[in-house]
Amino acid sequence: MRIVVIADPWITVPPGGYGGTERIVDLQCRILAERGHRVHLFAKTGSHDYGDGVTAHREPSAAYLSRAFRKVLFQFLLLRKMPRCDLVINSGRVDYLDILYRSRIPTLLWFQNPVRQAELDFVLRRRGKRHVRFIGVSHSQM
Numbered sequence: 001m002r003i004v005v006i007a008d009p010w011i012t013v014p015p016g017g018y019g020g021t022e023r024i025v026d027l028q029c030r031i032l033a034e035r036g037h038r039v040h041l042f043a044k045t046g047s048h049d050y051g052d053g054v055t056a057h058r059e060p061s062a063a064y065l066s067r068a069f070r071k072v073l074f075q076f077l078l079l080r081k082m083p084r085c086d087l088v089i090n091s092g093r094v095d096y097l098d099i100l101y102r103s104r105i106p107t108l109l110w111f112q113n114p115v116r117q118a119e120l121d122f123v124l125r126r127r128g129k130r131h132v133r134f135i136g137v138s139h140s141q142m
Contacts, residue, residue: 101126
């Protein structure tokens with residue numbers, strides 16, 4: 001299976017120090033690769049290659065034009081990878097995935113950090129309930 005894993009661009013995967021979510025992403029990628037899956041990672045520059053490459057994406061800034069450019073660039077990079085992808089596992093931001101929500105590629109949205117209902121509603125409006133699953137780290141989060 002060809003799997004794209006998406007992490008936020010703040011901390012490398014695996015992290016050199018702090019980075020709980022990035023540790024989970026690292027473990028997930030290593031296990032998937034060990035089981036024979038082709039894993040491509042979207043993460044911060046300097047992240048580990050789990051066998052199918054790493055696409056580095058930029059850290060967000062507060063400037064609107066920078067954020068808009070990053071969203072467009074990220075979607076372009078993801079679009080290039082999608083034809084060769086069987087599953088996407090996202091541990092990053094949900095609003096950058098609009099191009100993915102228009103596809104039929106199965107998607108897991110894995111939330112290791114607090115998530116707002118508005119973010120879930122955004123995904124469901126774009127994607128519907130088909131081909132998307134949410135995973136939380138606690139009963140209260142779910």
